[in-house]
Amino acid sequence: MNDPQLEQAQRATAISINQAMTQNQLTHMEIGEIAKLSEEIGRLLPAGNVIKMVFSQLRSAKGRRVSTDESKRMMGLLQQGISTILDRASYMTFYTTPAILIAGYQMLLKAAGQDPDTFFPNGVWQFYLEFGLREDTARHACETIGFQNYIAQQRHKIDDAEQLTACVMAASDILVMYNDLLATEWRERRLLYQLGQKLNDPRMVHRWLALRPYDVPDENTDYLKYRKQVFAKFERERLMTQMTETGAEKTISQWQQEETLNELERIAYQRQMTILATLQPSTYSDERIPIPPESCYIGIIWHGHYHLIPIYHQGQRLSPEEVLFMVQQLTEQTIANMQANYLDEILIHIPRSSQAAAREKLPENNKQQIELLKQTPILINWDMTDANASLARIRQNRRGIGDHALTIFRTQSSLVFDQSHIFFDATWGMAIAEIFTNLASRHLSRLTQNRPKAKTKRKLRPITLQLRVSSQVLDELSPYINPLSEISAESISNVVPQINYLRRLLIQRNAHLKLTVNDFLILYRSIYNQVYRPSKILITALNQFGQQGHAQKQAAENAKKMLNEISDLLPAILIPIDASPMNPSARLFPITFCPHDSWRTTLEHHQKTLTLLQTYQQEYQEAIWKKFSNERTTYLQLLMMFGLLMQRYKEIALEGHSFSTVTLKILAGVPKRLQKVLRDIPDHIDLLNDMLKGTEVFSNVGRVADNSSLWRFITAKDDNHKKELCWGIMTRADDTM
Numbered sequence: 001m002n003d004p005q006l007e008q009a010q011r012a013t014a015i016s017i018n019q020a021m022t023q024n025q026l027t028h029m030e031i032g033e034i035a036k037l038s039e040e041i042g043r044l045l046p047a048g049n050v051i052k053m054v055f056s057q058l059r060s061a062k063g064r065r066v067s068t069d070e071s072k073r074m075m076g077l078l079q080q081g082i083s084t085i086l087d088r089a090s091y092m093t094f095y096t097t098p099a100i101l102i103a104g105y106q107m108l109l110k111a112a113g114q115d116p117d118t119f120f121p122n123g124v125w126q127f128y129l130e131f132g133l134r135e136d137t138a139r140h141a142c143e144t145i146g147f148q149n150y151i152a153q154q155r156h157k158i159d160d161a162e163q164l165t166a167c168v169m170a171a172s173d174i175l176v177m178y179n180d181l182l183a184t185e186w187r188e189r190r191l192l193y194q195l196g197q198k199l200n201d202p203r204m205v206h207r208w209l210a211l212r213p214y215d216v217p218d219e220n221t222d223y224l225k226y227r228k229q230v231f232a233k234f235e236r237e238r239l240m241t242q243m244t245e246t247g248a249e250k251t252i253s254q255w256q257q258e259e260t261l262n263e264l265e266r267i268a269y270q271r272q273m274t275i276l277a278t279l280q281p282s283t284y285s286d287e288r289i290p291i292p293p294e295s296c297y298i299g300i301i302w303h304g305h306y307h308l309i310p311i312y313h314q315g316q317r318l319s320p321e322e323v324l325f326m327v328q329q330l331t332e333q334t335i336a337n338m339q340a341n342y343l344d345e346i347l348i349h350i351p352r353s354s355q356a357a358a359r360e361k362l363p364e365n366n367k368q369q370i371e372l373l374k375q376t377p378i379l380i381n382w383d384m385t386d387a388n389a390s391l392a393r394i395r396q397n398r399r400g401i402g403d404h405a406l407t408i409f410r411t412q413s414s415l416v417f418d419q420s421h422i423f424f425d426a427t428w429g430m431a432i433a434e435i436f437t438n439l440a441s442r443h444l445s446r447l448t449q450n451r452p453k454a455k456t457k458r459k460l461r462p463i464t465l466q467l468r469v470s471s472q473v474l475d476e477l478s479p480y481i482n483p484l485s486e487i488s489a490e491s492i493s494n495v496v497p498q499i500n501y502l503r504r505l506l507i508q509r510n511a512h513l514k515l516t517v518n519d520f521l522i523l524y525r526s527i528y529n530q531v532y533r534p535s536k537i538l539i540t541a542l543n544q545f546g547q548q549g550h551a552q553k554q555a556a557e558n559a560k561k562m563l564n565e566i567s568d569l570l571p572a573i574l575i576p577i578d579a580s581p582m583n584p585s586a587r588l589f590p591i592t593f594c595p596h597d598s599w600r601t602t603l604e605h606h607q608k609t610l611t612l613l614q615t616y617q618q619e620y621q622e623a624i625w626k627k628f629s630n631e632r633t634t635y636l637q638l639l640m641m642f643g644l645l646m647q648r649y650k651e652i653a654l655e656g657h658s659f660s661t662v663t664l665k666i667l668a669g670v671p672k673r674l675q676k677v678l679r680d681i682p683d684h685i686d687l688l689n690d691m692l693k694g695t696e697v698f699s700n701v702g703r704v705a706d707n708s709s710l711w712r713f714i715t716a717k718d719d720n721h722k723k724e725l726c727w728g729i730m731t732r733a734d735d736t737m
Helices: 004-023 029-043 051-062 069-083 088-094 096-112 123-132 146-153 161-201 204-210 223-239 245-262 263-273 320-331 343-347 352-360 366-375 427-450 471-480 497-511 518-533 537-545 551-567 595-618 622-655 660-670 672-680 687-693
Strands: 139-146 277-281 286-290 296-303 305-310 377-386 405-412 415-420 573-578 588-593 697-703 710-714 726-732
Touching: 004 096, 004 588, 029 518, 051 096, 051 161, 051 405, 069 096, 069 123, 069 146, 069 551, 096 123, 096 697, 123 245, 123 588, 139 427, 139 588, 146 161, 161 204, 161 223, 161 245, 161 296, 161 320, 161 377, 161 573, 204 223, 223 245, 245 263, 263 726, 277 352, 296 320, 305 320, 305 366, 320 427, 343 352, 343 366, 366 687, 377 595, 377 687, 415 427, 497 622, 518 551, 518 573, 518 595, 518 622, 518 697, 518 726, 588 622, 595 697, 672 687
Parallel strands: 296 377, 377 405, 573 697, 697 726
Antiparallel strands: 139 415, 139 710, 277 286, 296 305, 405 415, 573 588
16 A cells, blocks of 8 residues: 655655765766666665765764664664654554664765674674564563473472472572673584584584583582583594594694684674673664673562572672572561552663653662563562463563563473573573573572571571552653554464475485474464465354454454465465574574475375375376376475475575575576476575564574473564464474474
8 A cells, every 4th residue: 555655755865875875976886876776765764954964974984883672773763754744644654673774784884985784783683673573572481391300209398498498599599690601602513513514414503402411410510611622523533534533633722723823703602692691672673781790680570579699799699598598588588469550560661762761750669670670680570470371471570670691480390591682592591591400400409408507607688679659650651651452372283203204205205305393383384374274263253253342243254264265375485593503603594495486386296196195096007107107206395395495494594695506506407387486495595684574583592402391482473464374383392292
């Protein structure tokens, strides 16, 4: 649908930037190129004359590197310009995702003769996260059962205070060693990439993840030291599969020297990924503000109240006995969980873009309490929640105000980890959850063994926050409140063994038919709308609902209309690919698969092949067998092409823009009737363009390690209405999905 106001703003902006570019006599661009780029900038950034001001600042910065903060400030100006020049309706229609803003800014950089890559030192994805994944729904969650399993195995009773103390100490351990943990992760990722290249083994990361330890063999072993020992053994053994022991040692020595040369990259990665930081919300983005370890607290939510326990006191780290003493003061109190105007429950329902303005309305004492809460990277909600509830429901419990990295919830049988996407990608967050679970179990073991000795000289008390607000303050904050709504569902499937059996059969028929479990899931999702038929139970329920009133009847009719039209809908599937093996700072490469007509014929080929086979099994005619054989060949070639497309995405994310030799050889043999699908196989990925196209997120974190207690996973949703559905998929150690 055309929007006259938007089109006028785009034209005016294109003219404005064209004049600025022409006047600046850009020697690096032709006149035709300037006109084309001006039109594209105007389309993406209809900000009027603000565009000239930002362009002028970028031109004046030539010869020096513009900082990330300057880039954020200029993007804020652009967004302000867009919101000023357009009315609210046009703005909401146009500005669906920050990817539009970042893509337009990249074009401005190009117009000003700047290299866009230098403006995003931590990659475009990290920059996008702080603009486009900062709301409450932009958090993913996972669940582990290892801690509760350990408790169930003990013969003696373990009280609440001991369990909570173990979790507080585990959180303290995580924060104290986080910098070294990031250094270890960075080093492993770099070495795994080199190892895979050296041995021509693309599955090197998967091999290591299957062995990576999350626990230690005994109480006296340091986790990080043990993990380094296990990795060194893995590295040496893999090298010695193709070279002598001397050759392996020489290679390892050379890599160690290169690691020293790349120390600045490692330090930048640690600064980028640390959770010892608080998020400072502004109108257009969140900024990470570092927190010194000695200033950090662990937050405990107990009976709805927030209590803070420091990691350090007077320069010394708190001992388990000191933490137990503080925790016992909380658990022995009987505090009524009264319904009141709690500030955290109000702020969590205010959009991040309005947080700064809303917090300015608060009395000084509330602001001071928030500042204390902002020094708390990890919150532990110890109020018991229902283990049978969905993860989406569990994470709706008290969870801070959105400025911190991690909230941990307790159920009767698990711990649930709610993680900000700005700090954690899904697989990294799951690894931290597993490490935490094992640390907590170790601390609980030591606490219960040392019960008679558990005495402390320093009698410290936790800080209890006062987060209630008056009705008058609530009235002032009400205009800012805009709760986000979401609908979620969970399911469990035993389909993985069947898919793996199918994969083995296909490889036996053709070595190039290497489809992964995720490939099959994506392919099936792309054709699912064609095969889906609503059940009789659903239709009956809709009919009964429609009889309850006029509004219900209209809603039921709309639902049935959508169900009738679903077969014509094509999902644009956004698939996050792990980019860390090549460059840990890049984190993720989101790519979009749009199932065009070429792929939608997969179902037709499948059904036709099966029908011909069944006919042949009844009639045994050679002519039917020949038709079946030809149709089967076409069908399998189509599957092979789909597998190559998915592999191509991974190649680009990990290795850059060049086709692998194997891919080229296979593509050369594609029959003409299938060559139309080649248009979908890309030679590069435009991260921002793919973020714009995707309507569904398909986040499959794969199968967890055999020794993992991870149980469930829910993915994050970015802050726009374009994403209609987000799939979070995980396969447990027992192969249930």
